[in-house]
Amino acid sequence: MSIAAASVVAMTAALVLAGCADAPESEPAAVSAADSREGPAFPVDVAACGHTSTVETAPERAVTLNQGATEVMLALGLEDRMAGTAYLDDPEPPTRWADAYASVPVISKEYPKREELLAVDPDFVYASYASAFDPKVAGTPKELDALGVASYLSPFGCEDDSLRPEPSFEAVWEEIEAVGSAFGVSDDAAELVAEQQDVVAGLADDAAGAGTTVFWYDSGDKTALAGVGGGGPQVVIDATGATNIFGGIDGGWEDVSWEKVIAADPDVIALADASWSTADDKIAYLEKDPVLSQLRAVQDKSYVVVPYSQSTAGVTLVDGAASLAEQLSQLSS
């Protein structure tokens, strides 16, 4: 109970902090609130990372760059309003949206050249990383404005990191609401957010991880790249009520010493599964190493596996939390 209460306090604090740190962000949220009451009304302003675009009419030919942005669009069922997409991080699109993804033309495997992008005649560009608005790729938001193309960059991808919110469910939901308002689907956005809020509340009630210490092993061998106190992994761990052994370190992911892992001897090792560092590779390494194989979690095979993309701040972060909670309850049963 106290852990659930603490996590509520922590989330509230994160929300408040995100609000304080980033004034421009409050604008889209305010707009979307107005929209939900009065129905879609254009033009609307969308703002992120210090840039405000005016969306004159509901976009019908949006282009997404980077997987996170694409996932938000698909989660909102906006695939029929997309003229193209590019740059998945994973080799395959998430299976749940595979059909919707297949209906959208893929402009290029990674970033398209500016001409390729403009050739599809977009009316809206939505990306996860600032690199998408490089002059060689989409062009700067200002340049796009001049062409009458509105744009939105995920706040997590702001070039100026003082504008980046600390990863949290609330910050993810704000992004979903901002995109919802830009496309005149604030009701759908509110529904999606409400669903995720229910899931998060349910996880907090279950507290499947209460009393469990977790080492979030992202990648690395000589040193471990661990999920630490201020990133997606921490949000996911907190949501289950578990304790991150490196929760006291600032940042999202940091190289940590194996000594600290040995000394903490965690109950469970959470393994991020990514194409460049699979969970199986990491398990093999842990079990082969003369020292790490002596860890309690390795001896008991207390592993949980979470896809890397579900440990980054985005629309699937809540799935990472749900998956972690389910695996933790299986381990303890």
Place this chain on the structure above:
Amino acid sequence: MTGRACTPGAVLVAMLLLAASMAVALGIGPVSVSVGDVLAVVARRLNLGAYDVSPLDDQIVWQLRLPRVLGAAAVGAGLAVCGVVLQSLTRNDLADPYLLGISSGAAVGAVTVIVLGVSFAGLVGSAAVTAAGFVGALGSLVVVLALAAGRRGSLSPTRTVLAGVAVAQVCGAYTSLLVIMTGDSDAARRVLTWTLGSVAGLRWSSAVIVSVVAIVATAAFVAFADQLDAFAFGETSARSLGVDVNRVRWALMVGTALVTACLVAFVGAIGFVGLVVPHIVRILTGPGHRVLLPMSALVGAVLLVWADTIARTLVDGQEIPIGVVTAVVGAPFFAWLLRRTRERS
């Protein structure tokens, strides 16, 4: 600066300093272990008595820290003696063990495995990186020697250095291209980490290998001390002193390259040790190689033991690459050295 006169004393002091450094370093790390517990762990493992030792202390001190402290010392010693030999052979103050493109060649192998995630010679993970790094280093050595060797098998220092630069450039182009073209979000980070070097991953098996390599290399190079002294007066003088210049040069070039290749494969390209230590020791003990070589080995060892201690303790709970530490120590010295050579010329 009377080399021979102070030999036993200086070397003995350096040996004691190394032993003390290693003992102190064993007790320093992210997890605090008291001096008494450290001694108890080591004494129990050496069968010096039945000490009561917690499994945690044993794992941290004996399984994690001792191999890396030993490995750091060995790598420091190995790089330092290679630096001495190459500086004397090429009569170039700025020569270091990576002169012949060894680190770039190793990077080609290691980065290929890291970025593409391929297995190598049936190995996966860090073992594959080590094996591929070693093979890459040997590959670049062969190319450099083929480019540098003259018609009658002579090996001119200038040609060798230039061939090394050329090969390093090509290797660097390849690794950059590979990272940019295939770069998933993590590749660049891991490549950078490898390039800056780390002894954190050393376990007993690899620590023993690098230690043997360093000891054998130091002993072997000391056997060439007289020839190296002769080289200091130039090629013609060396020849007149009866040194088979070409044979010695080939043997030592290949010898240092093999040692460097082995060290780089295990710990990455740790910079500045091989460049800076020989100069420091020359100032301390003079240019005679019979003292310069063992002293450089010991000073290099002490330097890397402390660099690694800083690497694992500077930021609480986190590891920073040892190459960053050696660069912070080495770069100011390097700058001073450049100024000094400018004034002299």
